[in-house]
Amino acid sequence: xxxxxxxxxxxxxxxxxxxxxxxxxxxxxxxxxxxxxxxxxxxxxxxxxxxxxxxxxxxxxxxxxxxxxxxxxxxxxxxxxxxxxxxxxxxxxxxxxxxxxxxxxxxxxxxxxxxxxxxxxxxxxxxxxxxxxxxxxxxxxxxxxxxxxxxxxxxxxxxxxxxxxxxxxxxxxxxxxxxxxxxxxxx
Numbered sequence: 032x033x034x035x036x037x038x039x040x041x042x043x044x045x046x047x048x049x050x051x052x053x054x055x056x057x058x059x060x061x062x063x064x065x066x067x068x069x070x071x072x073x074x075x076x077x078x079x080x081x082x083x084x085x086x087x088x089x090x091x092x093x094x095x096x097x098x099x100x101x102x103x104x105x106x107x108x109x110x111x112x113x114x115x116x117x118x119x120x121x122x123x124x125x126x127x128x129x130x131x132x133x134x135x136x137x138x139x140x141x142x143x144x145x146x147x148x149x150x151x152x153x154x155x156x157x158x159x160x161x162x163x164x165x166x167x168x169x170x171x172x173x174x175x176x177x178x179x180x181x182x183x184x185x186x187x188x189x190x191x192x193x194x195x196x197x198x199x200x201x202x203x204x205x206x207x208x209x210x211x212x213x214x215x216x217x218x
Contacts, residue, residue: 038081040073042091045104047073062128062147074131075105075112076119083120111138114158118187121195122156132157141185155180156197158187174200 038054040047049055049064049071058064063081064073073081081087082098089096096104105112115138122129122139128147130140132155140152155177177184178201186198 038087040078040081040087040089042089042096042101045075045108047078047087047089049073060148062130062142075101075109076115076131079105079112079116080120080123083116111158114138114160114189117189117193118156118158118195121187138187140182151182153183154185155182156185156187158189161188161190 038049038058039051040049042048047064049058052069055066055069055071058071058073059066063077064071066072078087078089078101079098082089082096082101089101102112102116109115118138119129122141126144128142130142130152132138132140138158139156141154141156143150143153146153157173174184184200186200188196188198190196
């Protein structure tokens with residue numbers, strides 16, 4: 032697991048803002064956040080990960096905000112934040128650089144180890160909770176769009192114990208075969 036130095040951040044309208052120039056550089060190299068106006072803004076799942084791993088001191092004004100408090104803030108606006116956090120934490124602990132997804136229903140872009148900043152993301156991951164329903168048509172559409180981009184689609188399923196299981200998926204074809212259906216039901 033990567034070692035990130037202790038970071039100080041301020042909570043600005045539900046986003047973590049890092050102002051220290053050295054920290055911005057250090058975190059940016061590791062794939063954290065987005066730089067805007069010489070400040071680094073972390074995504075909520077990145078903030079949760081750094082709070083969870085005790086690498087971030089987050090403050091709103093003079094008040095320090097802990098992991099549970101920030102999770103409660105996030106859950107008010109994003110019902111999927113726990114799922115995202117669990118997947119993000121698992122991928123970071125495995126040594127991957129992870130950025131948020133860009134559409135197609137994907138939650139994350141994941142870079143091959145050692146290739147962040149050199150190549151685009153190799154994998155697009157979308158998370159599902161065990162028992163969650165997903166329409167085959169939606170899944171098929173996502174997979175096709177991801178493969179057309181030259182990325183590998185992966186489903187991350189979170190089981191009841193909070194463990195993440197990854198499934199690499201290939202294109203799926205579900206062809207409707209009316210003639211056989213009709214024949215099998217002839218009386």
